[in-house]
Amino acid sequence: MPKLTIHSAGKESDVNVPEGTLLIDAVRSNGFEIYAPCGGKGKCGKCKVYVRDEGHVTSCLYTIDKNVEVVLPEPAEAKILSAQYEYSRVLPLSPGRSSRLSDSPFGVAIDIGTTTLAFYFIRLTTGSLLETRTVLNPQAKYGADVISRINYCITVPEGLNTLQSELIDSINMQLAHFTESPDIKQNDIVKISICGNTTMLHILLGKNPQPLAFVPFTPVFTEEKILRASELNLHCNPRGEVKVLPSLSAYIGADIVAGIASLAPVPAHKNYLFIDVGTNGEIALVTEDRIWCCATAAGPAFEGANIEHGIGALQGAINFFHGPGDLNIIGDTRPIGICGSGLIDVVAYMLRAGNLGTDGYIEENFVVVASGISATGADIYISPKDIREIQLAKSAIATGINILLMRAGLTANDIDALYLAGGFGNYIRKESAEAIGLIPSGLSQKVVPVGNTSGTGAILAIRSVHFDRVTEEIRSRMISFDLSEDENFALQFAINMEFPERSGI
Numbered sequence: 184m185p186k187l188t189i190h191s192a193g194k195e196s197d198v199n200v201p202e203g204t205l206l207i208d209a210v211r212s213n214g215f216e217i218y219a220p221c222g223g224k225g226k227c228g229k230c231k232v233y234v235r236d237e238g239h240v241t242s243c244l245y246t247i248d249k250n251v252e253v254v255l256p257e258p259a260e261a262k263i264l265s266a267q268y269e270y271s272r273v274l275p276l277s278p279g280r281s282s283r284l285s286d287s288p289f290g291v292a293i294d295i296g297t298t299t300l301a302f303y304f305i306r307l308t309t310g311s312l313l314e315t316r317t318v319l320n321p322q323a324k325y326g327a328d329v330i331s332r333i334n335y336c337i338t339v340p341e342g343l344n345t346l347q348s349e350l351i352d353s354i355n356m357q358l359a360h361f362t363e364s365p366d367i368k369q370n371d372i373v374k375i376s377i378c379g380n381t382t383m384l385h386i387l388l389g390k391n392p393q394p395l396a397f398v399p400f401t402p403v404f405t406e407e408k409i410l411r412a413s414e415l416n417l418h419c420n421p422r423g424e425v426k427v428l429p430s431l432s433a434y435i436g437a438d439i440v441a442g443i444a445s446l447a448p449v450p451a452h453k454n455y456l457f458i459d460v461g462t463n464g465e466i467a468l469v470t471e472d473r474i475w476c477c478a479t480a481a482g483p484a485f486e487g488a489n490i491e492h493g494i495g496a497l498q499g500a501i502n503f504f505h506g507p508g509d510l511n512i513i514g515d516t517r518p519i520g521i522c523g524s525g526l527i528d529v530v531a532y533m534l535r536a537g538n539l540g541t542d543g544y545i546e547e548n549f550v551v552v553a554s555g556i557s558a559t560g561a562d563i564y565i566s567p568k569d570i571r572e573i574q575l576a577k578s579a580i581a582t583g584i585n586i587l588l589m590r591a592g593l594t595a596n597d598i599d600a601l602y603l604a605g606g607f608g609n610y611i612r613k614e615s616a617e618a619i620g621l622i623p624s625g626l627s628q629k630v631v632p633v634g635n636t637s638g639t640g641a642i643l644a645i646r647s648v649h650f651d652r653v654t655e656e657i658r659s660r661m662i663s664f665d666l667s668e669d670e671n672f673a674l675q676f677a678i679n680m681e682f683p684e685r686s687g688i
């Protein structure tokens with residue numbers, strides 16, 4: 184049998200695999216994950232990995248017929264978290280009763296994102312954060328967004344069970360890593376808090392997510408759930424508490440509720456926007472008495488999906504572009520594609536340089552990096568279809584912001600700050616975002632990147648029972664509505680498809 188050597192996160196493992204096995208399957212069956220938004224159908228080109236002596240290959244199309252050495256890309260998300268606590272709420276340490284289940288109790292806060300799972304390991308006696316880990320959501324192989332996951336649950340027998348088990352297995356794998364340390368026993372993990380969007384939380388608890396995809400979009404549950412760890416078969420203290428944080432609606436999940444609750448805005452910020460640009464774009468406009476919220480169908484374009492040379496924030500991604508030859512690549516490597524922040528920079532440049540009309544017209548593909556420089560040996564470019572995807576995504580967000588402002592009777596001038604959550608918020612160049620019309624004119628100076636607020640909310644829920652009160656107060660002020668039912672939606676969406684006028688480089 185051929186030998187497969189897998190290099191990942193500085194470690195190396197060797198396994199023998201039957202001849203003819205697909206590379207993606209061989210890698211996954213050995214506990215590693217590869218981002219595969221089209222579900223391994225060979226259509227999206229996003230599952231590329233580096234094979235020694237051969238270069239980048241599409242792992243879902245590559246069959247192993249000899250010894251192979253593969254180097255998996257490093258997710259860059261883990262690096263986004265260092266500066267995120269500046270605007271976070273501070274609560275007294277009070278982890279609750281389950282901390283009495285061990286003399287040396289630990290808690291784990293988990294943020295279940297559609298693309299990425301983030302884990303935060305916390306010592307409950309001090310509240311200190313010991314370790315942070317991010318891994319790809321193993322469900323990504325069944326589809327990039329929540330709709331395709333719901334669809335999988337509806338159309339595939341046992342689909343919900345499959346997705347639930349994938350999630351639980353992935354969580355257990357991280358719990359096992361954490362308890363590899365000789366002074367941490369499985370029974371010492373006595374509290375787990377879980378945040379995520381409404382679909383992810385339904386799947387986690389084995390609840391049918393089908394109603395989330397159809398009018399009137401009624402979730403099976405939105406309230407906080409408290410379970411014993413044994414009920415979910417989590418490999419920690421079986422009597423440990425698992426707290427699933429409350430959501431608001433089908434599309435305003437616990438990630439948004441806890442995200443807003445986790446913030447401690449500066450007192451001068453009376454009216455502020457909170458935007459989480461992830462696989463969907465959720466937006467909230469926080470005023471003194473109400474919080475107006477909506478979810479936009481921004482799609483995963485800013486995470487690199489549906490863009491010909493788009494990739495996530497991985498090693499080899501162009502994450503900054505100021506002009507030909509003036510760019511930055513994540514990691515010390517040749518570029519393999521463009522991630523969300525790079526994409527916005529490239530489009531902003533194209534507008535400045537006159538390569539792109541305000542109506543989105545481009546004459547030909549815009550080459551960002553030529554074949555001689557790229558790691559794939561092919562041009563990395565932006566196509567007219569990519570521009571269309573970006574127009575749709577940016578219009579969805581800009582329209583959401585405009586309609587929230589209209590509902591609240593405010594204008595962009597009344598906004599004191601724009602808190603931008605998610606990994607994307609940390610990398611995005613605000614000037615580029617304003618230049619392409621993703622955020623309203625004049626707001627780029629008010630952007631405050633706040634990192635993974637959903638993760639911060641889960642951490643606060645582990646550290647302090649007082650976070651429940653804060654979350655409930657925030658939740659009681661939130662009003663969620665369906666954007667597409669707003670009478671201004673169609674017109675606003677059409678207007679926001681245009682790019683703003685720019686001139687000069």
Ligand code: FES
Pocket residue numbers: 218219220221222223224225226227228229230241242243244
């Ligand atoms: S091309 Fe391999 S997962 Fe899409």
